[in-house]
Amino acid sequence: MQNFSFHNPTRIIFGKGTLPKLGAEAAKAGKKALLVYGGGSIKKNGVYDAVLLSLKKSGVAVIEHPGVKPNPVLSHTREGVRKVLQNDCDLIVAAGGGSVIDEAKAIAAGARHSGDVWDFFCGKAAIKDALPLFTVLTLPATGSEMNAGCVVTNEKAAEKFSAHGAALFPRVSILDPETTMSLPRAQVANGAVDSLAHLIESYFTTSDRDVQVTDEVVHALARSVVEATGRILKDPADYNARASMMWSATLALNGLASCGYGGTSFPNHVIEHSLSALYDIAHGAGLAIVMPAWFKRHLETAGPERLAKFGAAVFGAKSAEGAITAFEEFFRKAGAPVRLSEAGIPAADIPRIADNAMGLITLWGMKLTKSEVEEILQKAK
Amino acid sequence: MQNFSFHNPTRIIFGKGTLPKLGAEAAKAGKKALLVYGGGSIKKNGVYDAVLLSLKKSGVAVIEHPGVKPNPVLSHTREGVRKVLQNDCDLIVAAGGGSVIDEAKAIAAGARHSGDVWDFFCGKAAIKDALPLFTVLTLPATGSEMNAGCVVTNEKAAEKFSAHGAALFPRVSILDPETTMSLPRAQVANGAVDSLAHLIESYFTTSDRDVQVTDEVVHALARSVVEATGRILKDPADYNARASMMWSATLALNGLASCGYGGTSFPNHVIEHSLSALYDIAHGAGLAIVMPAWFKRHLETAGPERLAKFGAAVFGAKSAEGAITAFEEFFRKAGAPVRLSEAGIPAADIPRIADNAMGLITLWGMKLTKSEVEEILQKAK
Numbered sequence: 001m002q003n004f005s006f007h008n009p010t011r012i013i014f015g016k017g018t019l020p021k022l023g024a025e026a027a028k029a030g031k032k033a034l035l036v037y038g039g040g041s042i043k044k045n046g047v048y049d050a051v052l053l054s055l056k057k058s059g060v061a062v063i064e065h066p067g068v069k070p071n072p073v074l075s076h077t078r079e080g081v082r083k084v085l086q087n088d089c090d091l092i093v094a095a096g097g098g099s100v101i102d103e104a105k106a107i108a109a110g111a112r113h114s115g116d117v118w119d120f121f122c123g124k125a126a127i128k129d130a131l132p133l134f135t136v137l138t139l140p141a142t143g144s145e146m147n148a149g150c151v152v153t154n155e156k157a158a159e160k161f162s163a164h165g166a167a168l169f170p171r172v173s174i175l176d177p178e179t180t181m182s183l184p185r186a187q188v189a190n191g192a193v194d195s196l197a198h199l200i201e202s203y204f205t206t207s208d209r210d211v212q213v214t215d216e217v218v219h220a221l222a223r224s225v226v227e228a229t230g231r232i233l234k235d236p237a238d239y240n241a242r243a244s245m246m247w248s249a250t251l252a253l254n255g256l257a258s259c260g261y262g263g264t265s266f267p268n269h270v271i272e273h274s275l276s277a278l279y280d281i282a283h284g285a286g287l288a289i290v291m292p293a294w295f296k297r298h299l300e301t302a303g304p305e306r307l308a309k310f311g312a313a314v315f316g317a318k319s320a321e322g323a324i325t326a327f328e329e330f331f332r333k334a335g336a337p338v339r340l341s342e343a344g345i346p347a348a349d350i351p352r353i354a355d356n357a358m359g360l361i362t363l364w365g366m367k368l369t370k371s372e373v374e375e376i377l378q379k380a381k
Numbered sequence: 382m383q384n385f386s387f388h389n390p391t392r393i394i395f396g397k398g399t400l401p402k403l404g405a406e407a408a409k410a411g412k413k414a415l416l417v418y419g420g421g422s423i424k425k426n427g428v429y430d431a432v433l434l435s436l437k438k439s440g441v442a443v444i445e446h447p448g449v450k451p452n453p454v455l456s457h458t459r460e461g462v463r464k465v466l467q468n469d470c471d472l473i474v475a476a477g478g479g480s481v482i483d484e485a486k487a488i489a490a491g492a493r494h495s496g497d498v499w500d501f502f503c504g505k506a507a508i509k510d511a512l513p514l515f516t517v518l519t520l521p522a523t524g525s526e527m528n529a530g531c532v533v534t535n536e537k538a539a540e541k542f543s544a545h546g547a548a549l550f551p552r553v554s555i556l557d558p559e560t561t562m563s564l565p566r567a568q569v570a571n572g573a574v575d576s577l578a579h580l581i582e583s584y585f586t587t588s589d590r591d592v593q594v595t596d597e598v599v600h601a602l603a604r605s606v607v608e609a610t611g612r613i614l615k616d617p618a619d620y621n622a623r624a625s626m627m628w629s630a631t632l633a634l635n636g637l638a639s640c641g642y643g644g645t646s647f648p649n650h651v652i653e654h655s656l657s658a659l660y661d662i663a664h665g666a667g668l669a670i671v672m673p674a675w676f677k678r679h680l681e682t683a684g685p686e687r688l689a690k691f692g693a694a695v696f697g698a699k700s701a702e703g704a705i706t707a708f709e710e711f712f713r714k715a716g717a718p719v720r721l722s723e724a725g726i727p728a729a730d731i732p733r734i735a736d737n738a739m740g741l742i743t744l745w746g747m748k749l750t751k752s753e754v755e756e757i758l759q760k761a762k
Contacts, residue, residue, distance in 0.1 A: 001396075001558075001620070001621045001624035001625060001628075002396065003395060003396025003397060003398075003399065004393075004395050004396065005392065005393060005394050005395065006392070006393040006395065007390075007391075007392040007393065008389070009388075009390045010388075011386065011387070011388035012385075012386065012387040012388065013386050014384060014385050014386070014387065014640070014641070015382075015383065015384025015385060016384060017384075018384065177382075210621040211621070211624075211625070212605055212608055212609065212621070212622075212625040213601075213602070213605040213609070213625040213628050213629045213632070214628075216601035216602065216604055216605045217598070217601050217602075217632075219601065220594075220597035220598050220600065220601035221594070221597070221598075223597055224593055224594040224597045227593055228593065228594070239382070240382050240591040240592070240593070241593075243382035243592075243641065244382060244592070244593040244594040247382075247594050247595075247640060247641065248594045251594070251598075251637075256632075256637075259395070259628060260395070260624065260628065
């Protein structure tokens with residue numbers, strides 16, 4: 001078990017009917033908020049009205065910043081920074097899924113930075129300060145509501161990069177599972193895949209395989225995601241399954257599921273980022289394509305031990321190969337694509353995708369060559 | 382799944398060789414520390430020297446408060462408060478196990494309170510402020526290093542009561558598993574029992590049995606405690622088992638293992654508090670006696686469902702009765718007593734113990750009558 005630090009100061013307010021608590025929390029941080037949201041689903045499910053009402057009641061004025069894309073883009077992020085500066089906002093409220101929260105984080109840091117916000121993503125500057133951020137989560141998937149990272153796509157350069165800094169932890173995140181009841185099936189699938197992806201990266205890339213407590217925590221959360229997804233697909237109105245899914249997704253990337261692992265990296269995410277950057281497909285869908293292929297190569301290069309352990313604990317699989325099949329079956333059942341072809345991405349594009357992936361791999365100093373990325377993608381044809 | 386809030390701001394620094402990081406962290410909070418510790422084991426295992434050296438290097442002066450008892454007592458706590466006030470200490474450093482940290486918390490709150498520190502324990506005052514607290518944990522058991530509660534015994538009244546308040550969260554807790562390598566076997570057992578006790582109370586008393594994610598987390602941590610204990614008993618120098626045990630014990634009572642449960646209470650702890658208050662036995666030993674008896678009554682009154690689920694997931698037990706047997710076997714194997722007689726407590730004392738327990742039961746408004754407590758204790762003869 002390797003040394004680690006753990007510090008997660010985000011306050012979670014979880015459950016039915018908790019949205020009205022937003023205003024009083026936000027008011028502790030100031031009088032004027034930039035309200036960041038996406039394509040308008042929050043106007044259909046009542047979240048938008050509840051957020052505005054709660055902020056108004058607590059005397060927090062709102063400047064709106066709608067239109068965040070599913071893979072949030074740099075131009076829109078820069079626009080958010082400009083709005084904050086022009087209107088002298090004291091805080092940010094993000095209402096939506098991980099993309100909305102990620103862009104809100106980037107805006108929060110960008111507004112306290114003298115240079116361009118992309119500096120944080122391309123390694124030119126470190127995040128040292130950010131406006132206080134409050135989130136209302138409506139899509140369990142990315143864990144962004146309780147961590148200090150964010151991902152933004154520089155659409156001109158086709159670079160989907162991430163930035164990190166303790167200042168990005170949301171002050172308060174409100175998680176009401178009822179807001180997820182109306183999610184389209186594809187988003188349920190994407191959330192489940194993304195949560196599992198967060199759980200597997202450190203588990204499979206760790207150089208230290210004797211970290212029993214964290215292995216147990218990872219298995220527990222993965223089992224919970226798998227069971228909750230099954231229940232939600234059967235009955236979308238199953239509140240307890242929605243709630244279990246929502247909290248599992250948060251815990252999957254709040255730091256807990258990697259404590260004590262060593263030398264970890266995020267190869268599946270890095271390759272997926274290129275799929276999203278080049279084809280604008282959903283992060284979860286891209287991960288469902290990359291993961292089985294990556295596992296196949298992991299089995300060849302690292303042996304069956306981890307796959308067999310994870311597979312047995314989470315899916316009841318009998319072997320490492322069985323674990324890969326179980327992943328694929330779970331993704332398919334959830335409705336996610338598991339091959340490039342199923343997402344309409346031609347195999348001829350593999351060199352181009354690998355080329356794109358090398359941007360992030362080089363930036364992060366990861367030990368992964370272009371030909372290895374191609375080899376993985378060949379298994380995803 | 383019931384509504385909940387989760388907020389745990391303690392920063393954990395975990396691993397080998399991390400003690401030298403204490404000074405720089407403590408120095409952020411002031412120039413003079415009250416150093417709280419116990420009977421001197423930290424002078425034998427090098428922790429005392431490392432703590433003093435680190436504080437000195439960072440310019441933090443130290444006033445010593447040694448002699449905390451395994452069940453920390455009110456008179457000694459009051460003495461600590463007096464020392465803080467007389468010496469104008471800015472912060473508290475606790476180096477030891479849960480008892481040391483608990484007394485340090487009480488001192489931290491007592492020093493910022495105009496009345497007597499016992500006010501917080503008997504319900505006369507709420508904790509609103511406390512001196513900043515830094516801990517160096519040397520005994521995995523109570524979870525006090527990452528939560529906001531503390532237990533102190535009023536030795537004149539024979540009352541072992543607890544106090545809670547967000548101000549009690551340690552700022553930073555340093556967990557070096559190597560400091561636990563020299564623990565006597567009895568303390569390993571007590572720590573394992575205590576950690577399991579923390580995991581079972583909410584799990585078995587919840588009114589909401591459809592909280593899948595938290596059930597999974599509880600099972601995961603319990604399995605980790607059981608496996609780590611077995612490894613430590615076999616090989617006390619097994620670092621990874623020590624580390625797994627230490628982090629499991631912290632997570633067992635940092636709030637995570639009860640998220641979403643409803644109507645929970647701590648009946649095993651309440652009854653055990655009377656054993657410790659009246660006979661000064663170790664908390665873990667008392668719990669090992671109470672738990673099997675409480676489970677037997679739980680089986681009669683609440684049915685086999687939870688016991689069977691927990692037993693299957695953690696011990697591979699085939700039935701609810703098998704789960705109780707597995708608990709007893711685990712406690713015995715670890716070296717803990719599982720009957721009152723094994724701790725030298727006569728059955729004739731049962732009414733007196735139940736009488737004592739009613740103090741806390743009444744204070745907390747728990748639904749447990751004196752005759753029910755006696756009924757449980759009769760099963761522990």
